[in-house]
Amino acid sequence: MRVTFESFSEWKNYLERSTVPIWRPVLEYEMELRNRTEQQIWDGLAAAYAVMRDAVEKGLTQNMQSISGMIDNGAKKIKNSPITVLSEEFKMLIYRSIAAKEVNACMGKIVAAPTAGASGILPGILTTLQDLYHLDNQKIYEAMLVAAGIALIIERRASIAGAVGGCQAETGTAAAMGAGAITYTFNGNIDQILDSVAITIMNMLGLICDPIAGLVEVPCVKRNASAAVIAFASAQIALAGDSSIIPVDEVIDVMGEVGQAMDSRYKETALGGLAATPTGKKIAEKVLKNPSEIIHYNDENIS
Numbered sequence: 001m002r003v004t005f006e007s008f009s010e011w012k013n014y015l016e017r018s019t020v021p022i023w024r025p026v027l028e029y030e031m032e033l034r035n036r037t038e039q040q041i042w043d044g045l046a047a048a049y050a051v052m053r054d055a056v057e058k059g060l061t062q063n064m065q066s067i068s069g070m071i072d073n074g075a076k077k078i079k080n081s082p083i084t085v086l087s088e089e090f091k092m093l094i095y096r097s098i099a100a101k102e103v104n105a106c107m108g109k110i111v112a113a114p115t116a117g118a119s120g121i122l123p124g125i126l127t128t129l130q131d132l133y134h135l136d137n138q139k140i141y142e143a144m145l146v147a148a149g150i151a152l153i154i155e156r157r158a159s160i161a162g163a164v165g166g167c168q169a170e171t172g173t174a175a176a177m178g179a180g181a182i183t184y185t186f187n188g189n190i191d192q193i194l195d196s197v198a199i200t201i202m203n204m205l206g207l208i209c210d211p212i213a214g215l216v217e218v219p220c221v222k223r224n225a226s227a228a229v230i231a232f233a234s235a236q237i238a239l240a241g242d243s244s245i246i247p248v249d250e251v252i253d254v255m256g257e258v259g260q261a262m263d264s265r266y267k268e269t270a271l272g273g274l275a276a277t278p279t280g281k282k283i284a285e286k287v288l289k290n291p292s293e294i295i296h297y298n299d300e301n302i303s
Helices: 008-017 024-034 038-061 074-080 088-105 121-133 137-157 167-185 190-202 220-239 248-261 278-289
Strands: none
Touching (some): 008 024, 024 038, 024 137, 038 074, 038 121, 074 088, 088 220, 121 137, 137 167, 137 190, 137 248, 167 248, 190 220, 190 248
């Protein structure tokens, strides 16, 4: 019988009664759910992580210009920019998260973690973590299981879909997954891992889903970078022992409540938010008129 949790408190209580690492119940869940051996699950994680790394690499080396024209090699622009606001490491996190998400916008192969709209966050976080701190692959795979366990509970208690809960549900969940993964790799305890999740979500509550022209490009790609930054900030706070105050399950319940109360215009319908601005509407009109032609944007083009 696989172990399933309806709440983060159940996950914590289970770990306190046993001697298994935090990722073990998630591994066992995957083994039974997919009827696979433990080695097959590890192999699957390795394959998924290889796709994440490849997406980052492609986003930084290949032409990333979407048919709509709204995505135009942003990751490479950031990487090659002579301006470094905080540090090269901070810059790396941002351009890697954007790179992987741009691959999605350009119809490349990605890992939906947990959704395609948030597919740049975990790759940006995990590859940056590994390369900066020289983590072995096994540690990354374990962190991926921790992240998966976080997403499973959020999906049960709230939602991971932008069409149901807004962008807080998609990028918020991905950022929470990343924060938990980061905290785990720094040997954070269960309380710190759950605090990192809570802190992340409480700082992304109410984020709407308003893709211009209905495409998961703008503002989605840049939100992936911002969400990755929030994940690192939340992990830093939690690892220092500065708790979220509000328990993580209560924070997730609030996210679900906010998602239910959110007007449908702000849940992936492209009828509100940035999609409903004058410029957003003009872009949508041009995209619909030229569905197979790359549009180059400038002031004259969208005026």
